[in-house]
Amino acid sequence: MMGGHHAATGAAAWIALTTSFKLPTGSLSEKLSWVPEAIPLGFGLLEQSPLAGVAGAMVCAGAALLPDADHRRATIAHSLPPVSNAICAGIGEVSGGHRNGTHSFLGIAVFTALAWVIGLWSVETERFGLIYPGAGLLAVLLVSFALKALKFIPDTMARLPWLLSIPAGIFVAVFSPDEQNWLVLAVAVGCAIHILGDMLTVGGCNLLWPIKIRSPKALRKVPLLKDVWKPSGRIAIPVLGKAGSAREWLLCVPVSIYAFLGLVVPIVLLLKDQAQPLSKFLGF
Numbered sequence: 295m296m297g298g299h300h301a302a303t304g305a306a307a308w309i310a311l312t313t314s315f316k317l318p319t320g321s322l323s324e325k326l327s328w329v330p331e332a333i334p335l336g337f338g339l340l341e342q343s344p345l346a347g348v349a350g351a352m353v354c355a356g357a358a359l360l361p362d363a364d365h366r367r368a369t370i371a372h373s374l375p376p377v378s379n380a381i382c383a384g385i386g387e388v389s390g391g392h393r394n395g396t397h398s399f400l401g402i403a404v405f406t407a408l409a410w411v412i413g414l415w416s417v418e419t420e421r422f423g424l425i426y427p428g429a430g431l432l433a434v435l436l437v438s439f440a441l442k443a444l445k446f447i448p449d450t451m452a453r454l455p456w457l458l459s460i461p462a463g464i465f466v467a468v469f470s471p472d473e474q475n476w477l478v479l480a481v482a483v484g485c486a487i488h489i490l491g492d493m494l495t496v497g498g499c500n501l502l503w504p505i506k507i508r509s510p511k512a513l514r515k516v517p518l519l520k521d522v523w524k525p526s527g528r529i530a531i532p533v534l535g536k537a538g539s540a541r542e543w544l545l546c547v548p549v550s551i552y553a554f555l556g557l558v559v560p561i562v563l564l565l566k567d568q569a570q571p572l573s574k575f576l577g578f
Contacts, residue, residue: 295491296538297359297369299546301443303491304358304484305351306549309556311483312476313347314338317559335556340476344560349433349462350480351557356436357484359443360405361396361492364389369443390503393528397492398503402485409481422468429477430467436481437462495537496521498530 295303316332323329342350362368364386371382389395396405415428437459466477493499500506506527513519521532534542 295488295495295534295542295546297362297443299542299550300358300362300369300488300491301355301440302546302550302553303487305355305440305553305557307358307483307487308351308354308480309347309553310336312336312338312340312342312350313556313560314341315344315347315556315560317555335552335559342476345465346476347560348557349437349465350476351553352437352440352459352462353433353466353477354480354484354487355440355444355553356438357405357409357481358488359439360436360481360485361401361488362392364394364396365392370439373439373442393492393497393499394503397489397499398501400503402482402489405485406478406482410478413477425468427467430463432463432477433466434459434463436484492537493530494532494534495539495542496530496532496535497537498522498524498528498532500527501529502527 313336314334315336316334318332319329323331340350359368359370362370363382365371366379366383366386368382371379385396386392389401395401409432412428412432413426416424416426418424441458489499489501508525508527509520509523513523514525522530524530534545
């Protein structure tokens with residue numbers, strides 16, 4: 295799956311799991327009795343403010359690129375060249391190459407554990423109380439990955455994603471100290487949704503790496519099974535075909551629209567709620 299699609303599915307997964315916002319249907323519900331007044335955008339499994347929800351979605355979108363840290367030509371590798379290229383090349387060597395260690399249960403566990411350890415770094419301040427610099431720096435890193443992968447910023451402005459991600463990092467570090475567990479959860483969900491996406495392509499993944507359970511030779515000539523269980527031990531459900539295929543686009547375009555709505559609607563509702571008391575104060 296392509297980098298931008300990984301990021302979009304990561305944001306969409308976070309929104310689907312956590313947001314409690316509903317999309318108003320407006321006059322459509324009045325014209326059609328079977329249409330509800332508002333459509334839930336997610337399951338609302340976490341209690342979070344609108345800004346926290348947006349920050350979480352962007353962090354999860356960035357985390358959905360982390361498994362590709364084993365590939366020197368991946369989107370994440372071009373985030374801060376040449377340092378990022380060298381780091382990704384080194385990770386690829388340690389993890390056994392592309393779609394091996396970082397695309398497994400072990401990879402999810404390592405990335406999640408790193409996020410947890412980084413999030414433990416805390417500093418007591420007089421003005422803001424307890425803040426979490428490590429969580430803030432991690433948020434800056436992941437949000438910048440997401441902005442680059444989602445093509446919000448032109449490639450000619452390579453440093454701008456880092457600058458725009460700083461406010462998200464400050465928010466995570468300062469204003470959500472009681473919700474640090476969501477950051478670890480966002481990394482875990484992002485990594486898992488990345489691997490799921492890759493398993494829907496022909497390449498597949500070996501979830502049990504470094505253990506390799508090779509497919510029996512008798513199955514390697516069976517038309518369907520040979521594409522599902524591979525001699526390398528990888529498992530694929532290749533409904534999307536090759537990465538970047540038309541089928542992948544057909545899936546990810548509506549997913550991206552859903553993610554966009556999940557990011558925009560909470561902010562619009564927040565601004566609307568804040569505008570009402572302000573208009574009353576001004577006498578409008």
